[in-house]
Amino acid sequence: MSVAVAPVQAPAGRWQTLRGRVAFAARHNWPGLLATAVAVLLVVAAVAAPLLSPYNPTAIVGPPRLPPSGQFLLGTDGLGRDVLSRTLWGARHTLITACLSTALASVVGVPLGLVAGYLSQWMSDVVMRAMDVLLAFPGLLLALIVVTILGPGVTTVVVAVGVSYTPIFGRLMYGPTRSIRTHDYIAAARVVGYGRLRVLRKEVLPVLATEVVVLVSSAIGWTTLLAATLDFLGFGIRPPAPDWGADLSAGIQYLRQAWWISAVPGLAITVTILVSNYLGDFVASIIDPDRLYRSHARVRDTAQALTGVE
Amino acid sequence: MTAVLDDLPDRGGRHACAPPLLEVRDLAVCYRRGRGRVVRAVDGVSLRLERGETLGVVGESGSGKSTLAKGIVRLEAAAGSIRLNGTELAGLGESQLRPLRRQVQMVFQDSLGSLNPRRSIGQTLTEPLLVHRLASSRVAWQRAADLMARVGLSPELLHQRPGHLSGGQRQRVNIARALASEPGLVIADEPTSALDVSVQAQILSLLQDLQRETGVGYLFISHDLGVIRRMASRVAVMYLGKVVETGGRGRLYERPLHPYTRLLMRAAPRPDPGQQRQQRHAPIPGEVPSAASPPSGCRFHPRCPMAREVCAVEEPGLREVAPGQLSACHFAEELLELNTSGALPSPASTTPAP
Numbered sequence: 001m002s003v004a005v006a007p008v009q010a011p012a013g014r015w016q017t018l019r020g021r022v023a024f025a026a027r028h029n030w031p032g033l034l035a036t037a038v039a040v041l042l043v044v045a046a047v048a049a050p051l052l053s054p055y056n057p058t059a060i061v062g063p064p065r066l067p068p069s070g071q072f073l074l075g076t077d078g079l080g081r082d083v084l085s086r087t088l089w090g091a092r093h094t095l096i097t098a099c100l101s102t103a104l105a106s107v108v109g110v111p112l113g114l115v116a117g118y119l120s121q122w123m124s125d126v127v128m129r130a131m132d133v134l135l136a137f138p139g140l141l142l143a144l145i146v147v148t149i150l151g152p153g154v155t156t157v158v159v160a161v162g163v164s165y166t167p168i169f170g171r172l173m174y175g176p177t178r179s180i181r182t183h184d185y186i187a188a189a190r191v192v193g194y195g196r197l198r199v200l201r202k203e204v205l206p207v208l209a210t211e212v213v214v215l216v217s218s219a220i221g222w223t224t225l226l227a228a229t230l231d232f233l234g235f236g237i238r239p240p241a242p243d244w245g246a247d248l249s250a251g252i253q254y255l256r257q258a259w260w261i262s263a264v265p266g267l268a269i270t271v272t273i274l275v276s277n278y279l280g281d282f283v284a285s286i287i288d289p290d291r292l293y294r295s296h297a298r299v300r301d302t303a304q305a306l307t308g309v310e
Numbered sequence: 311m312t313a314v315l316d317d318l319p320d321r322g323g324r325h326a327c328a329p330p331l332l333e334v335r336d337l338a339v340c341y342r343r344g345r346g347r348v349v350r351a352v353d354g355v356s357l358r359l360e361r362g363e364t365l366g367v368v369g370e371s372g373s374g375k376s377t378l379a380k381g382i383v384r385l386e387a388a389a390g391s392i393r394l395n396g397t398e399l400a401g402l403g404e405s406q407l408r409p410l411r412r413q414v415q416m417v418f419q420d421s422l423g424s425l426n427p428r429r430s431i432g433q434t435l436t437e438p439l440l441v442h443r444l445a446s447s448r449v450a451w452q453r454a455a456d457l458m459a460r461v462g463l464s465p466e467l468l469h470q471r472p473g474h475l476s477g478g479q480r481q482r483v484n485i486a487r488a489l490a491s492e493p494g495l496v497i498a499d500e501p502t503s504a505l506d507v508s509v510q511a512q513i514l515s516l517l518q519d520l521q522r523e524t525g526v527g528y529l530f531i532s533h534d535l536g537v538i539r540r541m542a543s544r545v546a547v548m549y550l551g552k553v554v555e556t557g558g559r560g561r562l563y564e565r566p567l568h569p570y571t572r573l574l575m576r577a578a579p580r581p582d583p584g585q586q587r588q589q590r591h592a593p594i595p596g597e598v599p600s601a602a603s604p605p606s607g608c609r610f611h612p613r614c615p616m617a618r619e620v621c622a623v624e625e626p627g628l629r630e631v632a633p634g635q636l637s638a639c640h641f642a643e644e645l646l647e648l649n650t651s652g653a654l655p656s657p658a659s660t661t662p663a664p
Contacts, residue, residue, distance in 0.1 A: 183423060184418050184420050184423035184424040185423065185424050185425055185426040185427075187380075187385050187418070187424070188416070188418060188424045188425075188484075188487070189426075189437070190385060191383050191385065191411065191414075191415060191416045192411065192415070192437055192438045192441060192487070192491070193408045193409070193411035193412060193438070193441045193442060193491075194437075194441055195404075195405070195408060196404075198441065202429075202437070203426050203429075206426065206428040206429055207426065207427070207428045209428070290473075
């Protein structure tokens with residue numbers, strides 16, 4: 001068994017083709033595969049909510065607080081609306097909010113971190129101290145400040161969550177960029193005649209692509225949580241519309257008599273966060289052969305150490 | 311000190327009608343270390359390189375040869391004048407410099423580190439053409455395949471990443487990248503130092519072949535006197551950020567006119583057994599002093615077997631001692647006489663410093 005210190009690169013062969021990596025990952029990374037399957041289901045649920053929902057999510061279709069049954073698969077909520085339908089429609093709203101705010105955070109945060117990492121020391125100091133100020137506020141507090149400024153609403157939640165996560169993206173891109181800029185291949189690119197932005201786009205970003213994918217994917221989990229929290233607190237969507245955070249909040253008062261009203265959207269949030277974490281790893285291992293190879297080598301080395309079999 | 315470097319007679323038939331390919335005057339590269347401490351890694355270096363010629367720069371590690379290269383391509387901020395085909399590069403902003411960059415390219419020592427690990431060889435090789443808008447993407451890929459063939463690599467490797475190539479293959483890729491934009495000058499910074507001896511010889515032959523085909527000029531940097539002798543037609547010897555001796559390869563190797571050059575040659579292991587018997591391998595005594603606090607007077611005097619009182623006080627300038635051969639030693643003439651009279655004492659037997 002060896003401890004790999006130098007970056008291990010995947011050998012030629014099956015690691016180098018996309019098909020080979022997908023096949024390998026599918027065989028060896030079952031949590032990732034499961035996460036992918038669940039993620040697909042979540043997206044299908046969100047997209048096909050109108051087709052899949054048995055009832056109108058905002059209509060009162062039965063007696064309130066009815067436990068799960070054949071007629072209402074996940075029961076009814078405090079007003080007598082179908083929980084399954086509301087959760088399916090809620091996936092739509094929650095996931096769109098999470099994706100949009102993640103997009104906002106990454107589209108602003110990643111370039112900001114790259115540029116700050118590549119600029120001269122004092123310029124980057126200015127940018128990064130500004131980010132640190134934002135980071136110093138807890139995400140929720142920052143989001144609440146945005147809500148206070150913009151007033152409640154769906155757009156507000158997207159902006160609030162996006163702004164809260166921008167400095168995290170910036171920070172996580174800044175450090176690696178700072179170290180990459182000292183590499184010889186950056187010097188070589190400058191000699192070739194790249195401008196600064198081209199260096200960042202063509203030389204730095206590809207090296208960090210895997211990190212960005214992992215980050216974006218994990219961030220969907222975090223933003224789901226923060227968006228749900230804001231909706232839980234009532235800053236987002238207006239009441240009759242379905243939303244996981246808002247529905248979770250509405251069910252709290254019936255927790256003793258009708259646990260399913262809160263538990264179903266709560267579980268949906270939990271599953272989304274879990275899936276988003278595993279999915280990032282899975283996708284990263286497919287686009288980056290070295291990462292897949294390294295994790296494989298680690299598993300193999302551990303197995304060898306445990307069994308003593310080469 | 312710069313004036314003497316003009317019109318070195320060594321170049322024979324060429325005249326100064328066309329500006330030289332590269333003319334560096336009084337180049338200085340300084341690093342700031344800590345509070346107010348300035349390290350002059352390259353201190354007033356002047357060089358001249360004609361089209362299609364190879365100028366070898368040799369010196370120990372720490373002599374500032376790599377910094378010189380970085381200063382010329384402006385990877386480091388440099389003071390002084392850098393003229394490329396008569397165009398002044400010093401003082402140009404990054405964006406003004408960019409279009410001129412295609413004329414000067416560089417090959418780095420670390421063949422792996424100078425290639426982006428996440429980009430394929432093809433992506434790396436097409437980039438010079440795309441950056442300078444010399445070709446469309448499709449044409450650029452064809453040219454990349456041609457370049458691969460010219461440096462002796464299979465075009466199939468275009469889709470590989472650098473990690474899957476051997477050191478020699480990677481250095482060929484680096485050479486191909488340097489030549490992609492058809493530069494007049496390629497600065498090769500220890501291009502073979504990290505390679506096996508056999509691979510080293512192949513890379514040197516390749517560089518020579520490419521020079522014959524394209525007429526590219528090389529500024530060839532190495533610590534290896536043997537490599538420099540093979541590649542360069544003229545040689546500049548550097549010590550602690552300064553050029554201490556320069557001249558045509560033949561004369562300089564036959565009759566070095568600076569004690570440092572002589573010691574450097576003695577320190578190099580000789581493959582020639584006849585010479586080895588006469589002059590045994592003898593390392594230069596002492597260490598290279600720090601460029602942060604260079605010795606007073608002649609920078610070599612603490613290690614010099616010929617040093618006298620004046621050396622610690624007065625810094626010698628480069629001056630023409632023999633035709634085409636310049637030395638920055640107060641006693642270069644003595645060395646010249648010793649050489650021509652045939653009595654060539656070993657540096658160990660010369661009077662040691664008082």
